[in-house]
Amino acid sequence: QSVLTQPPSVSGAPGQRVTISCTGGSSNIGANYDVHWYQQVPGTAPKLLIYGDNNRPSGVPDRFSGSKSGASASLAITGLQAEDEADYYCQSYDSSLNGYWLFGGGTKLTVL
Amino acid sequence: QVQLQESGPGLVNPSETLSLTCTVSGGSFSNSYWTWIRQTPQKGLEWIGYMSYSGDTNYNPSLMGRVTVSIDTSKSQFSLRLKSVTAADTAVYYCARILGGSAWRRNYFDPWGQGTLVTVSS
Numbered sequence: 001q002s003v004l005t006q007p008p009s010v011s012g013a014p015g016q017r018v019t020i021s022c023t024g025g026s027s028n029i030g031a032n033y034d035v036h037w038y039q040q041v042p043g044t045a046p047k048l049l050i051y052g053d054n055n056r057p058s059g060v061p062d063r064f065s066g067s068k069s070g071a072s073a074s075l076a077i078t079g080l081q082a083e084d085e086a087d088y089y090c091q092s093y094d095s096s097l098n099g100y101w102l103f104g105g106g107t108k109l110t111v112l
Numbered sequence: 113q114v115q116l117q118e119s120g121p122g123l124v125n126p127s128e129t130l131s132l133t134c135t136v137s138g139g140s141f142s143n144s145y146w147t148w149i150r151q152t153p154q155k156g157l158e159w160i161g162y163m164s165y166s167g168d169t170n171y172n173p174s175l176m177g178r179v180t181v182s183i184d185t186s187k188s189q190f191s192l193r194l195k196s197v198t199a200a201d202t203a204v205y206y207c208a209r210i211l212g213g214s215a216w217r218r219n220y221f222d223p224w225g226q227g228t229l230v231t232v233s234s
Contacts, residue, residue: 034212036220045206046157048222052212057222089157093217097173101219103157 004028004090004104011110012080020075020107022090028102030071033093037066037075040087040106049088050075077109085111114139116207116225124201124232130194134207134225141165141188145210147221148181148192150203158203162210163190197232204229 005023012018022035029035035053038046048057050066053073065076073092077084090104120132134146147162161171163181171179175194183190194201204227212218 031217033217034220038221045224045227046221047224048220051220051222052218091157091220093219095217098170098176099216100170100172101159101216103159105156 004092004102006088006090006104006107008105009108009110011112012077013112014080014082016080017076017078018080018109019077020088020090020109022073022075022092022104024071024073024092024094026071027096028071028092028094029068029073031095033095035066035068035073036091037064038089038091040089042087046089080111082111085109114209114223116209116223118205118207118225118228120228120230122229122231124197124230125234126198126232127196130192130197130201130230130232132192132205132207132228132230134190134192136188136190136209142185145219146181146183146190147208147210149206149208149221149224151206151227152203160192160194160205199232202230202232 037050039049040046053068054066063078087106089106115138124130142165145164148160161181163169180193206227208221208224
């Protein structure tokens with residue numbers, strides 16, 4: 001099966017900007033399928049953070065933004081806050097086999 | 113707003129069938145698509161399968177043949193059955209609503225249930 005590759009961890013100081021990458025292939029992100037991002041605080045369920053590459057659900061601060069280029073996507077967080085410390089996952093669709101949705105391996109964000 | 117709650121046994125014997133139910137409240141059950149996702153420390157988040165209100169289904173190719181998702185619109189519930197389980201099926205299982213319309217390439221998951229831990233062990 002195809003995979004979406006994320007860095008295992010990133011870190012930043014309060015107030016800084018961090019980015020998390022999500023790299024796929026020609027049967028998912030590279031095929032211009034939408035990328036979505038989820039935030040998961042340990043012990044809780046994932047929460048939708050970004051949908052359709054760069055759209056924020058109601059209630060998500062505009063410090064969070066998404067982008068996509070080619071077979072890769074990125075999540076940017078500006079003005080880093082302690083409450084942003086969590087795991088972040090990208091998700092897309094893959095057209096191989098019979099078609100399925102897949103997730104990245106997750107990135108742990110540490111606020112220093 | 114829509115809320116989802118998983119329920120079912122927390123312990124399943126190897127080679128037996130895992131059965132979970134997701135109860136949906138606070139919103140429209142019909143005209144929606146519903147899905148199961150699981151999470152393990154080893155493999156992270158893994159999509160399992162989905163079902164539409166009209167009965168359409170699709171499953172993760174890696175689980176095809178072992179998994180069935182069914183729906184009971186009268187109870188606003190949908191269910192997961194995973195047969196012939198092994199220790200590798202030990203995971204936190206989530207149910208979620210699928211959004212983004214009928215084009216799979218646009219679909220995403222929101223909201224999610226709180227999740228339920230299922231352990232496969234004798």
